[in-house]
Amino acid sequence: MLKTYAWVCLLLTLTTVSYAQDKPELHVGGALRFNYNLSTWKDAQKKRGGDFGYDVFRINAKAKYKGVKLNAEYRLYSPGFGGGMLKQGWFGYDFNDKNNLQLGLTQVPFGITQYNSHTWFFSINYYVGLEDDHDMGVKYTHIGEQWEYALAFFKNAEELRFGNNSDIDDGRYSYDIASKDWDGDGELDLRNKEINQVNGKLSYKFGSETRKNKLGISAEYGGVYNLDTESISPRYAFAIHYELTAGPLNLKAQISTYKITTDGLIGEPTDIIAMTAYGYPYFVAAAATSYTLGISYDIPVSWGPVSNLQLYNDFGFLDKTVTRFEDTFMNVTGVLVTAGNIYSYFDFAAGKNQPWLNPDFDHSLAEGSSVTNQWEARFNINFGYYF
Template sequence: MKKQIVAMCVSAVLAAPALAQVQQGGEVSAAQMQEVLQQMQRLQDRVEELEARLAGQQQVEKEVEEEVEVVANAEQQEQSDGPRAEAVAPRKRINSNTALAARVERLEEDVESAENAPISIGGAVRAQYVWEDYNDGNKDRVGDFDFDLLRLDYSGSIGDVILSAQYRWFQYMESVQHAWVGYNFNENWQGQVGITKVPFGITPYNSNSYFFSSNFYVGLEDDHDAGVKLRYRDPEWDFDIAFFKNDEQGGVDGFVSNREDRYAYDPLGVRLAGEGIYDTPNVAVGESNSFAARVARKYALDDGQSFEWGLSGQFGKMNDGTDDVGDRSAVAVHGVYSVDRWTFMGQVSQYDYDMDMANNGIVVGAYAFYDTIPSKATLYTANIAYSMPVQFGPVSNLTFYNDYSLMTDKRGGGEDTVMNVLGVAVSAGGLYTYFDLVTAKNQPFIGGTMAGNATDYNTRFNINIGYYF
């Protein structure tokens, strides 16, 4: 035991110059290490050398070697002094070594805290080039190049509490994407409270492209609301159950300037007869007291293959600020198959807004404008992707993909919504760039709306360049 304590002391001393170089969040200062090291016997004279880092390393090592030799000689002398020495000397040594071990343990804990900053900050800056065949001015200019967004991400933990948040600034608005605190009950169970992702369908995204799938534009992909969620994860099962009090802006009477300024689509009103598709709704509504659940079964197959199937559901109330004026529900079944570098995704979803008043659809909002969706519809998605590692200058990976979305069986009839995105994503260090060729009809951001009746297809070529840090 005596030799083990000495070895721990030697290890702590030899590591000290490197520890003094820790310069990022939660650092262990020279003063803190000095306070710990001052209590080590016969090493007090070398604290200044430790503060001088590499300059004093050789001398410290020499002193440690002498210390080891002294302790070893003392042990040999005690063994030759007979029974009386063994009865007296060991108690003093044990007390000293126990205190030294405690100090070394404290030093190790301080170093661990220094090497693991509690909160990390990242983000992205993005810009994009757009060419649209349905926009005459844009076509005449051969497209436009614009700023897309600046975003900041916060993640990490303080004690046992986890934090995750993201805020985004666009040219025309700003919004929170998510903001929650959580707690890991054990290696499988985690709780989250705040603006957290609604568990539904293929996660994290039911798409590969910059444009998501058509599910996103009806609030069924990458949506975040305000509530509480419980998650379970193991190699074979995912399980999520959540309760959401309202959307991320506080519901129908939330204290916000513009309800349409948000990252993901939510229902914001009822579209009455005579209103335009993009008009501010005369009857405002919002999500209230919603429940959501998702379960997925995962299989790790041979030869680098994996498969997942899952079921999702959500239901809740629609409120006009005074009373509940309807119900909302959605269900989905999905599957994901991966083999080697290929990934195949498929999902079938259906949603339904059962409102108390006659309407021409549901008003949704995001990205600083209102839109209209049918009050009920079915959506199908089918995606394929191939990831190819490369070594071409800074480019390290190319992901080729084709994402297909179909929205049909719309309440009230009308033409289907169709969107196909053929593209490639390029990874090059901190740069991640989407090259997307989009062909669609009745699809937002491709010259249409989910409530449209167009029969012609539009085309958009989009390059989104993002630097992620």
């Protein structure tokens, strides 16, 4: 019913409301990024002094005609990181300067958006699908002087195969529930998909021109479809979030909790699920609470092309509901250097049971292990030219 209502609203709006814009608009941009990293757990890499190589090339396109908008971003990563993928792509309509409707692969309105972080690594929420997530659906957004709210319905995550019993494709930008071999027999297990998700987000803005505050709450509820049993189980997530901007200072704080239930084959675990992005899946605790806190400070400079230094520190803690699971910690300290159109992130990232910060990629966000339950670090530099 909700899906049908959203489609009817969109069609009625586009066919009954006239718009004065007669000349089409098109803006094309993008970015080219390279990456250097040096990791404490990679002995051979340390002997080489780290590795420097290609990160991503992306194309952004924005178009507008008669009030109907297009916004799309396509990314080309290396084959080892998923290859080509659509990060976002939606059609939109502005009812006025405060109200907007989007249809397609659009950002899920949950928590602090666009990003709940300051670093190239994002926050710990990103790795469990709760930051900068994009799914297929329809979203209505209102941005007023004091109140902001968003309501959305997502039919599913990015669907790339459209088969009757097809597993989720690993080539995607944001983390989604997926399938992964659990028992080592070479066959996919935990074969789940996200379906029929409803999101609501409400924020209140207060303060002054020099001290802006935004306090909000977010809720998410949806289903988990199991490809083997053809059953649907519920999942949910809630968050409370606060953001402060005071001159050059920015602070982001968020508490999020989620629970994902599954109804798979007999013998499969229910306290873990599989999630995937960038070409490879891993296991994640099916229920947890995350705590994130990030702070940044801008320092304008005049060093040739360098115009600004943004110092930051982002901390995240994932408290897993199952007591025998090892919790996840992540802290990133760094600086963003702005030089013309080049933005360079210099990050020192440290973590425990964080898949991108230790040698055990598969189990870090699930039960963890003696290998993952110790602090490891990665020095990372990301150079990007944005046009």
